Each structure stands twice: as C-alpha cells, then as structure tokens.
Amino acid sequence: MAISESDVLAGLAEIVAEETGIDAAEVESAKSFTDDLDIDSLSMMTIVTLAEEKFDVRIPDEEVKNLVTVGDAVAYIANNS
Amino acid sequence: MNVVITGLGATTPLGGDVPSTWEAALAGKSGVRTLDNDWAEKYGVPVTFAGQLAVRPEDVLARPEIKRMDPSAQMAIVATREAWADAGMPEVDPERLGSVVSSGIGGVWTLLTAWDTVKERGAARVLPLTVPMLMPNSPTAYVSLELGARAGAHAPVSACASGAEAIGMGYEMIMSGRADVVVAGGTEAAIHPLPISAFAAMQALSKRNDDPAGASRPYDVSRDGFVLGEGAGVVVLESEEFAKARGARIYGRVLGLGMTADAHHIAAPEPNGAGQTRAMQLALERAGLTPRDVSHVNAHATSTPVGDMIEARGIRGLLGAHADEVLLSATKSMTGHLLGGAGAVESVFTIKALETRTAPPTINVTEPDPELQVDLVRDTPRALPSTGDLAAINNSFGFGGHNVALVFGTA
Numbered sequence: 317m318a319i320s321e322s323d324v325l326a327g328l329a330e331i332v333a334e335e336t337g338i339d340a341a342e343v344e345s346a347k348s349f350t351d352d353l354d355i356d357s358l359s360m361m362t363i364v365t366l367a368e369e370k371f372d373v374r375i376p377d378e379e380v381k382n383l384v385t386v387g388d389a390v391a392y393i394a395n396n397s
Numbered sequence: 398m399n400v401v402i403t404g405l406g407a408t409t410p411l412g413g414d415v416p417s418t419w420e421a422a423l424a425g426k427s428g429v430r431t432l433d434n435d436w437a438e439k440y441g442v443p444v445t446f447a448g449q450l451a452v453r454p455e456d457v458l459a460r461p462e463i464k465r466m467d468p469s470a471q472m473a474i475v476a477t478r479e480a481w482a483d484a485g486m487p488e489v490d491p492e493r494l495g496s497v498v499s500s501g502i503g504g505v506w507t508l509l510t511a512w513d514t515v516k517e518r519g520a521a522r523v524l525p526l527t528v529p530m531l532m533p534n535s536p537t538a539y540v541s542l543e544l545g546a547r548a549g550a551h552a553p554v555s556a557c558a559s560g561a562e563a564i565g566m567g568y569e570m571i572m573s574g575r576a577d578v579v580v581a582g583g584t585e586a587a588i589h590p591l592p593i594s595a596f597a598a599m600q601a602l603s604k605r606n607d608d609p610a611g612a613s614r615p616y617d618v619s620r621d622g623f624v625l626g627e628g629a630g631v632v633v634l635e636s637e638e639f640a641k642a643r644g645a646r647i648y649g650r651v652l653g654l655g656m657t658a659d660a661h662h663i664a665a666p667e668p669n670g671a672g673q674t675r676a677m678q679l680a681l682e683r684a685g686l687t688p689r690d691v692s693h694v695n696a697h698a699t700s701t702p703v704g705d706m707i708e709a710r711g712i713r714g715l716l717g718a719h720a721d722e723v724l725l726s727a728t729k730s731m732t733g734h735l736l737g738g739a740g741a742v743e744s745v746f747t748i749k750a751l752e753t754r755t756a757p758p759t760i761n762v763t764e765p766d767p768e769l770q771v772d773l774v775r776d777t778p779r780a781l782p783s784t785g786d787l788a789a790i791n792n793s794f795g796f797g798g799h800n801v802a803l804v805f806g807t808a
Contacts, residue, residue, distance in 0.1 A: 358526055
C-alpha cells in the first residue's frame, strides 16, 4: 500500500523528534540530517531502524548514505513501501 | 591530602532526591511495594514486590534521554544532576574532574529487551544504540559526558559492593593526585523478571508477598531474604584544598577506605566474617582512628538469615564493648537492596547522619536476633553525640566475596 509523502514526512518527523528531541516542525524536506539537524550516525541508524518498522519498508545499509536530506528519506520510503 | 564531600544526589524507593529520601528515612517509611505487572501469572515469578523508585526517571528527564539510556544510566544521571547542583556546579579543569559510577549488573533491561526483539521481530529490528546502553560502564560514561569529566571515567564492578567501591575509587583518584573533583556513586535498575527469578533461585529473596513493606527486616528473627530495590546515589568528592579555595559547603569527609576479598565462595560470605572485619579494620587504620572513635555504622545488613549476623558479629568483634555505644542502622529495611546502588545510597545516608548528628531507623524489627550485640536504632531516629568530631562506617559486601568499608567523618 502506497503512503503519501506528506504522511511519511509526518511519521518520520515524529521518529526524529522522539529520538533526538528536535522539534518535529523543524524536520523539513530540504534539511540535511547531519548538517542541519546535527544527527550523528548512530542516531541516523536508529531512525532508519524505526522507520523500517513504522513504514514496513526495507532500507539497505548501502542506501542510508544516499539519504542526505529529510526529503531523500521521505522519497525513498514513499517509493519503496 | 584530605577528601571532602560537597554534593549529594539520589533517587530511591523513598524519594526522587536526597531531601525527600532522607525525610522518609527519618520517618521510618518503607519504599517497598507490590509490583504492578503480570510476571507472577505469566512466568511464575515467585516474588511479587520490590523497592521501586518513588519518582520515575521518565518524569524528570527529557524524552530523548530516556530513549538513549538504560534505566540504570537514567537513574545515575538524575542523581548526578542533583549532586552537581548541590555542590554548586564547581568550576574545575575538565582534566582534573573524574567520574566513577558503578552498577552491579549493568543494562539488564536493555539487554533482555533487545533479545526479546531478536526473537519476536528479527535481528534487523535491534536498535543501534543497544550496545552503548547495555554496557555496565554506560552510567559512568554518561556522567562523564554530562559534566565533561576527562580525568577518567571508571566503573568498578563488585556486585552489591559496587557503589561503595566506586566512592572508594573516587577517593583514591583524589588521594593519588589524578583529580581535584570526582563524581562517584552507584546505580541499579534490575527489577526485571529474570534477575528476580535468578535471585529467588538462590533462595536470596524474601518471599513475603503478602506483606511487602514488612519484608525487609534486617536482624529480625523472622527475616527471610533481601528485597530487591532500584535507584542511584551519587556524591561529589573534592580535595579539601580545592573545595575550600572555591568556598564550597562541606557536608563531611571521606576518612578511610578498606577493601578485602574473602576468597571463600562465589556467593556465600566467609562464615566468621574475617574479610568483612578486616575491611573495617583497614578503613579505620587508614583514617588514623581506633574503634572507640566510631559513633555510627550503616550496616550492609540485607535481611538474609545468615549474612546479617556474620556482619554483626564482626562489628562486635572489632568494636568490643564500645559496640554498646555505637548506633547501628540498617536502612535497607526501608529502601530494599539496591545492589550496585546500595553502597552509594547508604553512603549518602551515612553522610547525612553525620551532618545532622542523627542515625536513621531500622524498621520491621519486631524481635531482634538474640545474638545481636550492637545498639540497633529501631523505628525512630536517634541522636548521635551533639559535639565533637564524629566518625561512621558504611559497610558494603558483594557476591564474589567483595568487602568494602568506608569511613566518613563530620565536616
């Protein structure tokens, strides 16, 4: 079942807020996980693991490095779930 | 070189901080309650009560902190923040600031919950922070991160003596010149069906399911085992020179440390308590004191049929007739046994007892063991001598034959 990008963004923002304390409203498509949101690699892997379960999607380890911005992750999840 | 105590922090079954914990202890309250879960029905866990925290870390820490730390580290951070603020947040060179915060068991909730995840949802669902959460040095590492402590971060492990050993190691760090300030203590969060089942399998736990608040009864003739508790205690230690230079309020002093090993049995204490007594003796010698200088003992006394009297006989043997004038307190009667947190929380009690010149009570002793030959403080607090320098011993012993005695003194 396909999920809309806006639903993915909302769900992903919820995970990021829960794990890092960043305000969910700050989790915007154009922002970089590392440069803008200051998320370290362990936190990124935690977010990925939780997103895989939440959206029933598999995000291979080699794919994670391509998910630079929030929008990259939203698009990947929406296209693969 | 002298080591002084300038900050205290705790979260215990009696209260979420030191003032509330101490007030409840002086009032002789029990922090032991029936567990609100289905472990007995679901798994047949034979003990249905424990000394559970009065204030959950979830209620005081930020949500991401809860997600990133095992409960044992969360409790250590709660106690550390209180102790550090209480000490007036000393300005100290990070390379002269140390952390020594121990746990007896480590991140048991994280470990076992992650194993449940593997079994139920597969290995891919295991979270990447699992290892830094379950490692037993996680609490001391988080304390080091919190305060920027770079002189060293340690976590000596000696089962139920861990918290006392940590304070001892913090004292040594300052005495040896490695640090000016050390945040030291112990923490434990092991109220989980597996540790309860395992301690029960050793016949170590009280099975007084119908009377949780009365279950921890050190020295009482009907004692039947210890009561598992959870929580953390943390003290801020400083060299006296450093503390005085910054005008710090001084609660008391660490005067001596004695550590020995029984080399007798992996779990049972050596029957005549020689190793325990030698730890107390060494601590007094190091403090430059004689048994006559001791006014108060906070006993390890966990409420087990064998252990309590081995320690009590050792205290009597060491102090002789002077034991009649020493006020003995067994605060586990109120908190339960905090394992790796016990020695630290009981150090906080001992320091508060000296500061306020008041020995806290031992509750639930309706009929003292006839063999007990030390003056036990029962039900209500009792006054320590109102003038002069006072010294007190805090004992902690752990499975494995670890014996730690700390001697504290008034400011």
